[in-house]
Amino acid sequence: MGRGKAETLVAERRTLDGVIYNDLHDRIVTLEYLPGRMIFENEIAAEFGVSRTPVRQAFFRLAMADLLEVLPQRGARVSFLSREKVRESQEVREALEAISVAKAAQKWDASSPESQDFDAEIDRIIAEQTQVVDAGNYHAFTPLDEDYHRAIMRFAGNMTLHDVVSDIRAHLNRIRYIELQESPQDAGAIVYHKQILDAVRANDPDLARQRMIAHLKELEVFREEIFSKRDDLFV
Amino acid sequence: MGRGKAETLVAERRTLDGVIYNDLHDRIVTLEYLPGRMIFENEIAAEFGVSRTPVRQAFFRLAMADLLEVLPQRGARVSFLSREKVRESQEVREALEAISVAKAAQKWDASSPESQDFDAEIDRIIAEQTQVVDAGNYHAFTPLDEDYHRAIMRFAGNMTLHDVVSDIRAHLNRIRYIELQESPQDAGAIVYHKQILDAVRANDPDLARQRMIAHLKELEVFREEIFSKRDDLFV
DNA sequence: GCTTATACACTTGTATCCAAGTGTGCAACA
DNA sequence: TGTTGCACACTTGGATACAAGTGTATAAGC
Secondary structure, X not given: OOOOOOOOOOOOOOOHHXXXXXXXXXXXXXXXXXXXXXXXXXHHHHHHOOOHHHHHHHHHHHHHOOOEEEEOOOEEEEOOEOHHHHHHHHHHHHHHHHHHHHHHHHXXXXXXXXXXXXXXXXXXXXXXXHHHHHOOXXXXXXXXXXXXXXXXXXXXXXXXHHHHHHHHHHHHHHHHHHHHHHOOOOHHHHHHHHHHHHHHHOOOHHHHHHHHHHHHHHOOOOHHHHHHHOHHHEO | OOOOOOOOOOOOOOOHHHHHHHHHHHHHHOOOOOOOOEEOHHHHHHHHOOXXXXXXXXXXXXXXXXXXXXXXXXXXXXXXXXXXXXXXXXXXXXXXXXXXXXXHHHHOOOOOHHHHHHHHHHHHHHHHHHHHHXXXXXXXXXXXXXXXXXXXXXXXXXXXXXXXXXXXXXXXXXXXXXXXHHOOOOHHHHHHHHHHHHHHHOXXXXXXXXXXXXXXXXXXXXXXXXXXXXXXXXX
16 A cells, blocks of 8 residues: 655665556656556566566556556556546545544644654645745645645554555546646645644644645535546546 | 455456455454464465465565565565554544445435435345344354445445455454454444444434444454453564 | 584565467458 | 458466575584
8 A cells, every 4th residue: 555655764675666666656646647548568667677577566556556457468558537536535535634633633732742843844844835836836746745644644643544545645636737737726725734733733623624624625626627628538 | 455356247357366365365364374474475376376476466465455564585474463553443444434324324315226225235234144143153244244334335425435444444353353252242233233224214424423433433342451362463 | 612604495576488368450252 | 342250469467487685504613
């Protein structure tokens, strides 16, 4: 599950299939590989200068994440988006982000070192977000958004939850990247990020949950428009 | 994700790694393979009479599900249980089962064919559960419990949610199997199952959610006891 | 006896090889 | 012209071969 990001200190195990998986994952989510495109083990193996074996592993993982469809003896197809999958993913994400932020708000204690660490980290993340949005560097926002939500889950003390959301997000991020092509605008998210944080610091789980849900629902505003405008990308 | 169970009609694609994965998955969850046990690709390959290739795939999937730890050049270790992992899994499961049953309760409409189908299926499942518990066949209950929860999620219209819970459940089921060794008792679950269903049929999402959470929390009652009694199985 | 160097058996990571299934295009034929 | 049969190029599934890392037991040296 998840790409793991491998934030480990030393002795990071770097296997070829991991490298290839991360790379292909990005290509699919950022729409460099469009839905429906066929890719082949030989092709990718040649590109990376490796044998088919690690490529096979990577394909396998991508298939499990529903980003690739392996058609036996025919090749692998980058999976299409679907309204259903997007709706289901959104529902799952909302439920998990909601309990995550509620637990964070419940746990918050300005005098505890753990809260202070969280405080420093989340402020740093928001500062970076502000910076890239000001600079109009919209492509850099998505990873920072992930950092924000991960920081909350870590503070809430449930990384299993993060791993699950991380997998789910891939399908929502693909939509996100379509939107960015159409009309880039992320400034609004930062406002929500700050408001959510205020609720956490006020030890108000219900308000935090409420604002988190509102934040996530904001992402749905343009979706119907995307569905019809880019229906070539959907099943 | 998940084992997928492959309930497809015809042309079921049955690859070797899938067979091996399912088998090993069961062995680990049912504690036939105890936490800490080392297993090796060669060993399993010989047992199934296949090469290391499909076994590797299966190991890989198990590692992603956090059921196996692959130690480079040393072998693979069946992962230990941990209080943390169990707690986190429980939290995730509660959140997802809660929205699942709430959506089901919201959707319920006695006059719709879909509701009637669901009705028939869920009654059949509960009848089977009653039967195996009456017969004292405790080992057969867990899969039927999974059927119950899956049926609700299917009716709620979110199988992504089911796939996620399915992965998460493995870690909770391992604890469950320990409990079954200590003191088998599942009759209580059926009562909850019926009460939850009543709330769904009453179109009462909040009550359904509440009862589902109570049902799931019931599973936690003996857990501390298990932790201390079988601490050889935990990290 | 105790420490240290080292050979070796055993593991996984990767590459290569063989088997079997799929779709396409061309040729034979009605 | 339209249809059918079939060879072939290309794909993935699985088996085998090779490379490289790890832990242990043994032997050498003090």
